[in-house]
Amino acid sequence: MKDQSLSRDQGQNFYRVLEVQSQGNKLVKVRSFIEKLAADCGFNRADVFDLKVAVGEACANAIEHGSPGGKNNSIQVVCAFENNCLEVEVIDEGVFKPRFPAFDSQLNYRGRGIPFMLALMDEVEIKESEEGTTVRLVKCRLY
Amino acid sequence: MNPGSVGCSVFMSPESETVPILNIVGEIDLSNAPHIYSLMWQTSRKASQPLILNLEKLDFMDSSGLQVLLRLREKLRSKKQDVFLVGPRPQIRKLLKLTGFDKLFPLYETNAQAKLLSKADQAFLGT
Numbered sequence: 001m002k003d004q005s006l007s008r009d010q011g012q013n014f015y016r017v018l019e020v021q022s023q024g025n026k027l028v029k030v031r032s033f034i035e036k037l038a039a040d041c042g043f044n045r046a047d048v049f050d051l052k053v054a055v056g057e058a059c060a061n062a063i064e065h066g067s068p069g070g071k072n073n074s075i076q077v078v079c080a081f082e083n084n085c086l087e088v089e090v091i092d093e094g095v096f097k098p099r100f101p102a103f104d105s106q107l108n109y110r111g112r113g114i115p116f117m118l119a120l121m122d123e124v125e126i127k128e129s130e131e132g133t134t135v136r137l138v139k140c141r142l143y
Numbered sequence: 144m145n146p147g148s149v150g151c152s153v154f155m156s157p158e159s160e161t162v163p164i165l166n167i168v169g170e171i172d173l174s175n176a177p178h179i180y181s182l183m184w185q186t187s188r189k190a191s192q193p194l195i196l197n198l199e200k201l202d203f204m205d206s207s208g209l210q211v212l213l214r215l216r217e218k219l220r221s222k223k224q225d226v227f228l229v230g231p232r233p234q235i236r237k238l239l240k241l242t243g244f245d246k247l248f249p250l251y252e253t254n255a256q257a258k259l260l261s262k263a264d265q266a267f268l269g270t
Contacts, residue, residue: 024174028149031172031203049203049234056205060173113206119241 014041014081020059022067022075022092030059030077034088041081043141050120051086051139057113058090058135066092066133085122085140093132149175153182155190156197162258163190164229168200171208180211184218193225193261195254204235209242216247225249227257 018033020026031052038048059075067073076091117124123138151169165187171179187194196212216226228248231239239245251257 024172025149027172027174028170046234046237052203053205053238056172060205060207063173116206116238116241 014079016079018077018079019074020077021071022063022069022073023071024060024063026075027056027059027063030075031056033077034079037079037081038086038139041086041141043086043139044143047139047141051088051137054117054120054124054137054139055088055090057116058088058137061113061135062090062092062094062133066094068094084142085138088137088139090135090137091132092134151175151179153179153186155186156254162193162195162261163187164195164197164254165190166197166200170203171201171211172203172205173207176207176211179208180214183211183215187215187219190224192219192223193227194219195227195229195257195261197229197254198232198235199230201231201235204238209238209244212244212248225261227251227261229254229257 014037016037018030020029034051034055035048038051043051055077059077062075066075073093076089078089078091080087114124117135117137120139121137122140123136125136127134127136149170149172151167151171153168154166156164156166165183167179167183183196196215201208212226212228219226226248227250228239229251230253231250236245236250239248239250249257249260251260
């Protein structure tokens with residue numbers, strides 16, 4: 001597991017990367033990483049929680065659907081803070097498959113990950129390539 | 144619990160002789176959701192209706208946690224047992240609202256309020 005502080009300029013900008021094995025028990029490590037980073041960026045408690053949920057859902061997708069080699073695969077969480085916006089990219093090694101297509105009132109057991117990201121973040125983008133899938137999440141601090 | 148794994152515990156309140164209160168403490172995510180569901184079901188299956196789920200000390204929950212709540216609700220309702228939620232923190236409450244779960248689960252601020260109103264509901268429904 002790698003947690004690198006790659007750079008921090010003299011202003012308030014960050015660029016940090018966390019790499020974890022593709023395993024469910026690593027989600028707590030990702031949340032802890034995001035919690036500290038978001039707090040350092042000045043986000044309030046509610047926004048920090050939203051970031052933990054959205055990034056956690058993206059990582060859960062990566063574990064369930066983006067890891068053809070199971071725990072031999074890794075997930076990268078790349079964070080950049082600039083102009084009061086935190087951009088988080090969750091990069092896996094598989095094909096993206098949404099866990100939950102939409103909010104609804106039916107008793108669906110699964111599939112609320114994507115709607116959570118859309119509802120809690122300012123921007124959500126999913127990029128697929130032969131190497132894997134990148135989920136890009138952006139949350140801006142408006143205070 | 145494995146080092147670094149997410150922590151969550153489930154226990155029944157000792158005061159719960161008339162209306163059972165199941166307390167969920169800690170965090171629920173993909174890694175522990177099946178285990179937590181199993182704990183909740185084992186702990187609550189013998190309870191009489193309705194069941195109060197106290198979420199005051201639930202620190203974190205994602206869609207896996209919502210799945211746990213939904214599965215428990217379905218299971219209990221299949222034996223005509225209702226489920227009430229008490230005291231979720233604002234961030235958890237927000238997730239419940241976003242997903243429409245606040246319409247599926249009656250939501251109360253305190254155990255006492257849930258007990259009172261659940262009994263009123265039962266009386267109204269004639270159960």
